[in-house]
Amino acid sequence: MENLVSSRCKVESLSEKYIFPPEIRPGKVDVALCESIPVIDLDEKAGHDRATIAQEILKASQDVVKEVFQMPAEDQASIYSEDPNRSCRLFTGSFHYAKEDVHCWRDFLKHPCHPDLDQNIQQWPEKPARYRQVVGTYSTEVKKLASKILELICDGLGLESGYFEGELSETSALVVNQYPPCPDPSLTLGVRKHCDPNLITILLQGDVCGLQVFKDGEWIGVGPVPHAFVINIGSQLQIISNNKLKSAEHRAVTNSRDARTSTAFFVGARRDSAIEPAKALINAENPPVYRAFEFTEFLSNYLSNTGDTEVVLEAFKLQE
Numbered sequence: 001m002e003n004l005v006s007s008r009c010k011v012e013s014l015s016e017k018y019i020f021p022p023e024i025r026p027g028k029v030d031v032a033l034c035e036s037i038p039v040i041d042l043d044e045k046a047g048h049d050r051a052t053i054a055q056e057i058l059k060a061s062q063d064v065v066k067e068v069f070q071m072p073a074e075d076q077a078s079i080y081s082e083d084p085n086r087s088c089r090l091f092t093g094s095f096h097y098a099k100e101d102v103h104c105w106r107d108f109l110k111h112p113c114h115p116d117l118d119q120n121i122q123q124w125p126e127k128p129a130r131y132r133q134v135v136g137t138y139s140t141e142v143k144k145l146a147s148k149i150l151e152l153i154c155d156g157l158g159l160e161s162g163y164f165e166g167e168l169s170e171t172s173a174l175v176v177n178q179y180p181p182c183p184d185p186s187l188t189l190g191v192r193k194h195c196d197p198n199l200i201t202i203l204l205q206g207d208v209c210g211l212q213v214f215k216d217g218e219w220i221g222v223g224p225v226p227h228a229f230v231i232n233i234g235s236q237l238q239i240i241s242n243n244k245l246k247s248a249e250h251r252a253v254t255n256s257r258d259a260r261t262s263t264a265f266f267v268g269a270r271r272d273s274a275i276e277p278a279k280a281l282i283n284a285e286n287p288p289v290y291r292a293f294e295f296t297e298f299l300s301n302y303l304s305n306t307g308d309t310e311v312v313l314e315a316f317k318l319q320e
């Protein structure tokens with residue numbers, strides 16, 4: 001528990017365990033915000049009531065996830081664990097604290113949602129008292145949104161309707177990230193550069209900046225838009241689309257003023273699903289870039305390469 005960064009953020013200087021090598025530290029934290037990320041209104045015709053309910057669900061879940069990090073130490077201790085095999089836990093850094101040479105300036109809560117949401121909820125934190133109810137509702141609604149977005153992507157790619165339904169999008173997990181104010185944000189990272197390994201991620205940022213995306217060789221900021229989600233394409237979707245869609249490399253930086261909370265809802269395949277470029281996208285001009293594999297092989301490769309996308313994808317590419 002004393003490893004949580006929220007218990008260190010009042011220390012005046014940054015411990016060397018959080019200082020990243022010069023080539024990957026952010027240096028300048030306030031990069032330009034990206035102007036060209038499209039903001040899409042998926043529910044233009046939603047009635048007043050529906051829009052209000054949606055905003056209430058968002059507000060309640062943003063509030064309750066923040067409360068997790070404000071609970072008394074004994075309540076946090078009951079969910080804290082450094083065991084990477086525990087499916088629901090509060091922890092800090094990246095996936096495997098004991099194996100990291102540099103730790104990220106981040107605490108986070110992670111747990112599974114779908115399938116078997118009702119069963120999984122039983123493992124979720126019992127405190128704050130409304131956590132299970134509020135985050136359960138949030139997860140159900142965000143999963144519906146994910147299905148809607150995947151169906152639009154299906155259409156855009158020219159795949160048969162429902163291509164991603166079923167086992168390719170059967171699982172979901174929620175990660176709540178908390179980045180407390182940091183003594184020197186230029187030297188450390190909240191989350192290292194990575195691509196998400198899944199199909200898509202539906203990310204909710206609060207009102208504090210920190211998300212950055214690597215585009216055309218430079219880092220640009222993705223500012224929070226009120227009531228909007230950031231949709232990240234994961235590597236699994238890059239592979240299935242045979243590189244028609246690219247998984248965006250991103251990271252999170254910290255700041256010295258405000259704590260930042262983000263909630264990432266990861267949607268992806270079952271571990272035993274077969275992943276391969278969609279047959280409908282393959283022809284003489286577009287030969288498959290990747291081989292077929294079981295998703296579990298991808299995940300173990302991803303974890304042992306700490307999310308370095310180029311390295312991970314390389315292992316699944318076919319010889320040219």
Ligand SMILES: O=C(O)CCC(=O)C(=O)O
Nearest residue numbers: 175177191211252262264
């Ligand atoms: O905090 C953020 O905005 C990004 C977090 C993230 O990339 C992740 O949890 O995979």
Ligand SMILES: [Fe+2]
Nearest residue numbers: 194195196250
């Ligand atoms: Fe991510």
